[in-house]
Amino acid sequence: MTRKSGIGDLVAPPVRGLHPYVPGKPISELEREYGVRDIVKLASNENPLGPGPRAREAIARSLGELGLYPDGNGYELKTRLARHHDVPIECVTLGNGSNDVLVLLAEAFLTAETEAVYSQYCFAVYPIAVQAVGATARVAPAFGPDADMPLGHDLDAMAQRVNERTRLVFVANPNNPTGTWIGGKELRAFLLALPPTTVAVVDEAYFEYSRWAGLPDCAGWLGELPNLVVTRTFSKAHGLAGLRVGYALSSPEIADVLNRIRQPFNVNSVALAAAAASLDDAEHVGRTVTLNRSSIEQLGQGLRALGLEVLPSAANFVLVDLGRPAGAVHEGLLQRGVIARPVGNYGLPNHLRITTGTREQNERLLRALGDVLGSGA
Numbered sequence: 001m002t003r004k005s006g007i008g009d010l011v012a013p014p015v016r017g018l019h020p021y022v023p024g025k026p027i028s029e030l031e032r033e034y035g036v037r038d039i040v041k042l043a044s045n046e047n048p049l050g051p052g053p054r055a056r057e058a059i060a061r062s063l064g065e066l067g068l069y070p071d072g073n074g075y076e077l078k079t080r081l082a083r084h085h086d087v088p089i090e091c092v093t094l095g096n097g098s099n100d101v102l103v104l105l106a107e108a109f110l111t112a113e114t115e116a117v118y119s120q121y122c123f124a125v126y127p128i129a130v131q132a133v134g135a136t137a138r139v140a141p142a143f144g145p146d147a148d149m150p151l152g153h154d155l156d157a158m159a160q161r162v163n164e165r166t167r168l169v170f171v172a173n174p175n176n177p178t179g180t181w182i183g184g185k186e187l188r189a190f191l192l193a194l195p196p197t198t199v200a201v202v203d204e205a206y207f208e209y210s211r212w213a214g215l216p217d218c219a220g221w222l223g224e225l226p227n228l229v230v231t232r233t234f235s236k237a238h239g240l241a242g243l244r245v246g247y248a249l250s251s252p253e254i255a256d257v258l259n260r261i262r263q264p265f266n267v268n269s270v271a272l273a274a275a276a277a278s279l280d281d282a283e284h285v286g287r288t289v290t291l292n293r294s295s296i297e298q299l300g301q302g303l304r305a306l307g308l309e310v311l312p313s314a315a316n317f318v319l320v321d322l323g324r325p326a327g328a329v330h331e332g333l334l335q336r337g338v339i340a341r342p343v344g345n346y347g348l349p350n351h352l353r354i355t356t357g358t359r360e361q362n363e364r365l366l367r368a369l370g371d372v373l374g375s376g377a
């Protein structure tokens, strides 16, 4: 008897056309596949310093409790976050990375009959989360390459796509993979003009890195914008990407909805402890941000010296226009033990996203790239 499983027909229609998120290549994979050593990974916007000393200590202490379930309410971390942001604890929702919170928002507010608005070249998780629940995506064209914020969010174009069916709008500030940002005045006006039937998500994953550019701390607007959700993460400046912990700040009503659908233990106990210890480690975040600023300079200068165009960035990475398909260049870098991030899946086939590293790591990248470009890739 021959019977085809036909599992595709059984899959929920919105899921059938989904493509998985493409992560940065792990170091171990490059070692395995290419047999190279001493690898520099500048592909996933990780902090080259890793976690700070307070987080490391908390992680070590937490290992004794691994046999127990974590605190499902994350009381300690939520209390600290509430104090840190000066909001009631009822406004905080914890997630397994902020990615978790973004997916919860899509599950909570979107249906096949409703719509979500985001920008061209936005963070890849938004389209996946929207498509997975069968909602319609309205994609606003981004600014052109010659704008002040090349390829950045065009809030007017986004506002034009909001209608009575729009339940979610995603704004990343600064945005990944472009590094571009939106000033406070403009963003506030955009949010204030949204209808009461739309929930606005402002993704501040790179908040700590972006202070110098005068980006707004949108959590301060929660009082006057009841439909605002601000997401943050410990994966970037706090250097805890491997532990997976992020959070949302919102009205208590929205937080209550998210808490009803999240997994009961969505944040593990090591992550809870590390995040609580890291939150107010201003020294480590300060060191991280200072290193990042000089790395942005170093990479910008080095890349421009290679004749390449670099976009402005308020984050811990730069997007560079190679002026040719990035595939061969990326491949050449891999062969030289350097992992960067091609962004063809974002519709940017000629660009490469490069995370800031230590001075030495940046030098490795620049040398390898010069080498690859010189070899005619």
Ligand SMILES: *Cc1c(COP(=O)(O)O)cnc(C)c1O
Pocket: 045, 096, 097, 098, 099, 100, 123, 172, 175, 176, 203, 205, 232, 233, 234, 235, 236, 241, 244, 245, 246
């Ligand atoms: C990295 C990133 C996130 C979150 O990552 P998590 O590790 O899931 O917290 C969210 N938004 C943007 C724009 C990012 O670049």
